[in-house]
Amino acid sequence: MAASATIGEPVAPDGRFGPVRLLVIQPTPFCNLDCTYCYLPDRGNRSRIGFDVLEAALERVLESPWFDGGFTLLWHAGEPLTMPIAFYDEATARIDALLARRGLPGGTVVQSLQTNATTIDAAWCDCFARNNIHVGVSMDGPAFLHDAHRVTRTGLPTHAAVMRGIDWLQRRGIPFQVICVLTAESLHHAGAMAEFFLEHGIEDVGFNMEETEGANARSSLEADGPARLALEERYRAFLEVMWQCSRAHPERLRIREFEGVASLAGSGERLAHTDMNRPFVIVNVDAAGHTSTFDPELLSVATAEYGDFSFGHVGSDSLEAMAGTAKFQRVAAEIAAGVERCRSSCEYFGLCGGGAGSNKYWEHGSFDCSITQHCRYRIQLVADVVVDGMERELGLEAPAAGSGSGGAGRPAIWPAALDQDSAGC
Numbered sequence: 001m002a003a004s005a006t007i008g009e010p011v012a013p014d015g016r017f018g019p020v021r022l023l024v025i026q027p028t029p030f031c032n033l034d035c036t037y038c039y040l041p042d043r044g045n046r047s048r049i050g051f052d053v054l055e056a057a058l059e060r061v062l063e064s065p066w067f068d069g070g071f072t073l074l075w076h077a078g079e080p081l082t083m084p085i086a087f088y089d090e091a092t093a094r095i096d097a098l099l100a101r102r103g104l105p106g107g108t109v110v111q112s113l114q115t116n117a118t119t120i121d122a123a124w125c126d127c128f129a130r131n132n133i134h135v136g137v138s139m140d141g142p143a144f145l146h147d148a149h150r151v152t153r154t155g156l157p158t159h160a161a162v163m164r165g166i167d168w169l170q171r172r173g174i175p176f177q178v179i180c181v182l183t184a185e186s187l188h189h190a191g192a193m194a195e196f197f198l199e200h201g202i203e204d205v206g207f208n209m210e211e212t213e214g215a216n217a218r219s220s221l222e223a224d225g226p227a228r229l230a231l232e233e234r235y236r237a238f239l240e241v242m243w244q245c246s247r248a249h250p251e252r253l254r255i256r257e258f259e260g261v262a263s264l265a266g267s268g269e270r271l272a273h274t275d276m277n278r279p280f281v282i283v284n285v286d287a288a289g290h291t292s293t294f295d296p297e298l299l300s301v302a303t304a305e306y307g308d309f310s311f312g313h314v315g316s317d318s319l320e321a322m323a324g325t326a327k328f329q330r331v332a333a334e335i336a337a338g339v340e341r342c343r344s345s346c347e348y349f350g351l352c353g354g355g356a357g358s359n360k361y362w363e364h365g366s367f368d369c370s371i372t373q374h375c376r377y378r379i380q381l382v383a384d385v386v387v388d389g390m391e392r393e394l395g396l397e398a399p400a401a402g403s404g405s406g407g408a409g410r411p412a413i414w415p416a417a418l419d420q421d422s423a424g425c
């Protein structure tokens with residue numbers, strides 16, 4: 001039974017919590033791989049979630065005032081396919097039974113998982129189809145980039161196994177999105193990356209930057225002074241190649257980063273927050289039942305300053321009770337203060353919504369701050385490339401004197417000049 005609610009003063013940027021859009025559940029902390037940049041400190045832990053914890057997590061969300069009719073349940077924060085197929089059959093049956101008991105339709109909870117794809121085969125494809133589980137694949141593009149970091153526990157490359165898994169998904173017609181981690185080395189190979197995705201029919205791609213976070217003590221993208229500016233310039237050139245390729249092949253290559261900014265820029269809509277910085281839009285539950293909110297990355301890490309970021313346990317605490325704890329109030333107030341700093345100081349705020357607290361913490365040791373290197377990569381440079389690209393397409397950009405491309409005051413960047421590989425588009 002959940003504890004009674006004790007809500008403190010609202011601390012979200014706009015004074016509101018939720019609604020819950022994403023319930024991240026860790027089926028196991030274990031991962032069969034040992035990627036060099038992984039932030040998860042506990043990936044050798046083979047413990048598994050119990051169905052009592054799963055049901056309690058669902059109950060806590062469904063009974064909360066921040067449930068508004070539907071959300072995605074994402075199996076994540078460990079490799080979900082190290083669990084048996086039978087686990088997902090049983091989990092789906094329990095989710096359906098729980099929804100039926102509450103008189104809710106079956107589509108209330110949409111299941112999704114993020115996998116390294118190394119073990120996907122016919123039986124897993126049957127499981128995804130049978131249980132209507134949406135699939136995201138983590139892989140880093142061509143083998144020479146992927147295998148430099150995504151390796152087994154004995155250091156063996158995994159690209160071939162991932163491509164077999166992707167081949168199974170494609171043969172079965174199961175749609176998937178790839179999340180590709182970019183390192184400093186990847187930024188030299190935009191053309192090879194784009195060609196790889198086009199050649200292999202990988203149509204939906206999101207880029208995550210390698211981050212200094214948790215167990216990954218130093219990202220290859222971390223640098224100061226001129227080295228940092230050079231990396232930013234290289235990333236911008238990388239994005240230019242990707243922009244050109246995605247515009248040249250809109251049916252064959254969609255880049256998550258571009259879609260988000262282009263839709264905001266085109267619609268005139270602006271963000272007031274993100275799912276990562278408004279409390280209880282995302283609820284994160286680990287395999288033992290400890291529960292957090294904000295970024296899923298906060299679920300599995302601990303810091304000297306805050307300890308862990310568990311605000312309660314789904315077996316004993318309602319989400320409202322968690323929102324009343326001193327630890328939650330402190331973290332939420334600092335995250336909200338950081339968002340306010342962003343709102344008052346950053347011209348990209350409307351396209352960003354104030355970023356994610358975990359990035360701010362790992363870079364600055366505090367949630368109460370604004371710009372990070374991560375937001376330079378994830379928001380600002382992406383927005384610059386998208387807006388420049390849209391202006392070029394609309395013929396709005398005035399050419400700078402002596403420059404073949406790029407407007408006045410902007411660096412004259414053109415993909416072919418900066419990419420080591422051919423752009424291929």
Ligand code: SF4
Nearest residue numbers: 342346352355371375
């Ligand atoms: S881009 Fe960075 S500084 Fe600007 S609003 Fe986003 S997180 Fe804040």
